[in-house]
Amino acid sequence: MTGDETSLRARADAQGGVVLTAQALAGGWTRGRLSRFLTAEGWTRIRPGAWLVPGREAGWAELLWTHQLLRPELVVSHWSAAMLHGVEAGPPGEHPAAVPDFICPGSAAVKGATLHRLPLAPGEVTVVAGLRVTTVARTMADLLRAGPRDEALVAVDSALSWRHGRGSGPPGSRGRPLTTLDDIGRALTRAPSLRGAGTAAWWLAMADPRSGSPAETLARLRMNDAGLHPETQVMLVVPATGRRVYPDFLFRPQGLAVETEGYTWHGTRAQHQRDVIRFNDLAACREVRRILRFTSADVRHRPAMMIRDIRDALA
Template structure:
């Protein structure tokens, strides 16, 4: 008997667990980037009832109606936005989602729901999705990270028209200035003229937004600085922002706020300012250098937490320092 005629054992029947694992492997192969669209799975021959059962028992995560994420895959705002736009291509990322794509800083926690603008008639909500209705021309759209989104000017315009004053000014300041956001250094996204043009369009909230334009400052370096400036403004205090000072050695420094008549410098520091020993040492050198500037008599330093959560105390300490420096001068 030749080798080819040798006896072979029959294949053992496939167990239920083996069949389930094989089917889950097929689903994983169908998923793009760990995201499975139900329509694509059905087109590949999966019966809807079996598909739904396998997704549930296999630990897949429902991202949106008609889309699932593979087990263990992070489902963040970007994933939700990508899925929603994949399923509904007419939607354009806008508002907070567009701000995240453009690296525009906002106050508060990240928005849990993806936000879009639909240029078609009708306003509606779906779980995990907020859709606004508004006209969008070609000039209002761009692409970021593979997603169709509103341009920086339209994004900031939408935000400043609908957010409370402090949040609106923080967003506008961020877009107007060069910033490092989530570890990425980016240039200014627009200028004041472009924002004025955007807000000239007749839309709900535009008049209120235009009234806030004098409060914007492209020199602001962080949301905490913007909020501090607004608190000072509301208290009737109007320091010079980012004034250029020179040390005796010729080094140029730009403190956050300077009250020139009193020689008072006010500095606002974010919670992550001292990210390393080098950053901490650099900050100490800068603090000492500021004190050597002839225009400076006193320096006050505040954390972002004090500005955000204890504004009355922040203003009281600034007023007391102004009174003290004025008294010493007299």
């Protein structure tokens, strides 16, 4: 019996572009013929015993497939799971998931990946894009336990709100929350003795499902750290038109609205037009006497300047 090229490619396509040498041999290939075929067709060896179809780069998803195929007991977790669920975790190119994360209690080390030896209940595992992954609630609980705070809360706010969907999460998931505060809280209480559980519960209390972007989440945390506690995403009505507008932050007694720009640049005329209309609507609201706007770079890299400007405007 000889291996079939079409079946081999089909199997790889069903596994994120990855196929194992062991799978090919079980399918009837001989080692010599398989080696000649893979070399001639330009397949890439990702790891010993794992090959990637021609024309595809070994990105984070392909690495997850490779590790899980080689070690089926591994469950994708932490930042890798967050990416699979489509959770928004920061500006493009700055996602924390530089190294694949997996949970497997008691397993040996995994070369090229981070292994978390944590307890895992059957109900805390789901399947996303063919991979075994921790559920959204368990993923958020793990991020909160592990920290750092700001990155974890950016992810939690995304999972709780409408803004997620940049990753490869379930089809149709964009526009509705992936989980709830109660579900994350229950995931935390299932293992209250785990390191970081107490701090995680404290941080979870800082989450806000109304947050509209990572920059907004970070700005809220920066203000809270500075003792500033504005209303978030409060509904205001434009007197002349009756349109509703939701400022990112409102210091109502002082009439100060604070707006943060997300990571996506307003690069089209339509987006720019919507931005101008929103600004004018906000300025026309009776509750607003002044508006401050900050970029995502201000929030991330110049928070002291942002806080100083807000304090000056409130004085």
